Amino acid sequence: MSGWIDLFRSLGESLLEVVRAELAALQEDFQRSGRHFGVALGLFGAAAVLLFWMVGLLLFAVVAILHIWLPLWGAALIVLALFVLATAILGVLGARQIRQVENPLETVRRRVDNHLDWWQHSFLSQPRTLDVEPAAAADPESLGRDLP
Secondary structure (H helix, E strand, O other): OHHHHHHHHHHHHHHHHHHHHHHHHHHHHHHHHHHHHHHHHHHHHHHHHHHHHHHHHHHHHHHHHHOOOOOHHHHHHHHHHHHHHHHHHHHHHHHHHHHOOOOHHHHHHHHHHHHHHHHHHHHOOOOOOOOOOOOOOOOHHHHHHOOO
16 A cells, blocks of 8 residues: 555645746746847937937937028938937837747647646557556455454
8 A cells, every 4th residue: 555655745746846847948048038128219219319319309400400591401411311220129029029029828738738748648559557566365264263
């Protein structure tokens, strides 16, 4: 009987170890997605700051165009074009980062599917046999000797 108890105890400990390993892997996936999401937010924030300054430069360019006889507007438009280019580059980089963020529900679903696939195709696909010997048949004469 102690063999069965040890077997079930080791099975329970193994299952707990598998659950702990799966939770650690899931946490690592969430951290990776969180890093990508943070970088994407930073890049979008930088693009928003540049957009703010672009509006100011656009206003400066409009004022400068009204004063056509001054060459100031050409410089303002060149700086504005540089800001537009930088904003476009940051926006594209941010979009690339945001595409790498995995939906948390999809992460959990992928992990559970991988785990179930392993159980079905690796663990449960191989037939297991238990090496249990049958109990010895009791002698009818010896049964009466044990009683008081």
